[in-house]
Amino acid sequence: MNQIPIGGLSAVAEAEKPTRRAQAKRRTREKIVGAAKSLFAERGYESATIRDIAKAAGMSTGAVFASFTDKSDLFTEIAEAEQAELYQTMQLAAAGLSGHAAITAMLDAARERHAGELALVRAVMSALWTPGLAERARRRLERRPVTTLIAAAAREALPTAEAVQAAFVAELIWDGYLATLRRAALGGLTADAVKARIDAGARTILAGSQPG
């Protein structure tokens, strides 16, 4: 019981002590990702070119292609890292809570996180609609792991709901959240107003999902 396999331990040790070459490779990737993130946020997916990204990162176009197969690969890596961080933020916010309270806390945490990076959010949203984005990249971005978090809380809020129904409600809550976020991105709403709208939307959807 609770034994840590030896192989697992040595794998951890190896991960903690990367070779110099691996370290350099990782630093290069981080530099590219950092430059790409601000360029995508500034210009959008279509207009930010690999050449511009390489220039901003202070390296050659070839060096970028040594780390990423193409622009959609680079973009997807950034968007996926954002999704993973958003997932953790929401999971943390819901710790110790359940049902509707957990959903409210998760949406509020998402709102706070997204408020600081609306430009990147817009770039991701726009890219999802752009036919230029590779199919493989789109499939990776289309998965919305955060809705599984919301679905778990929705099942607690709606005890008689089937898993399929909870997933449907969670998608709808997240769609409603994104609709409000889009409005926030266009400007003209205070943070409190955005929060109130997100809460009211989720409340309406949960109330409408109660049986009977």
Place this chain on the structure above:
Amino acid sequence: MREARKQATRRRVLGAARELFEEVGYESATIREIAGRAGVSVGSVFTGFCSKAHILSEVMQERLGDLYGDLERVAPHLRGSTADRCRSMFAVHYAFEFRRLHLFLAYVAAGFDWRADPDLPAMGANPRLRGMIRDCLAEGVRRGDVRADADLELVVDLLVGVYAWNYRRAAAQPVRPEQLTDLFDRQVGVIFAGLAPG
């Protein structure tokens, strides 16, 4: 005279752009090609429009004039619950946009483009669509199947937002308009159940 010539150029540019967008797609069409087909210089395209996104927006507005004209004629004759009236109005939208689906998807993508002129009508912000949905909701409050204290602007945002987000399924894989209409009908059911007077 000068104004008339300007209007004629504008019409030619919009006509050429609509044809090109349909033939080669919005992304591939260039301003130079649009100018060439319209028989005007690139410079005179830019006196009437500030970007390709602007031209797309105008092309879509022109198209939508027909759609909203029809909807406004249909709206007073809609029957059933407020949810059903909303469903009918959005079903007309899904059927209409599927006729030029790629153009519509390009329009949505451009709608997220923050570099576009903020004065351009953004997707989902169309005052006529929003007005019709708001009227339908207000009628629902009078009829008693929508709660009187509901924030109608918020419900309009929710409905239009959910309606538009459903199209991302069409961006990812081929779907039929009925599939989106069925999904939206279920979503509307949940939203209106949540708006029912307590």
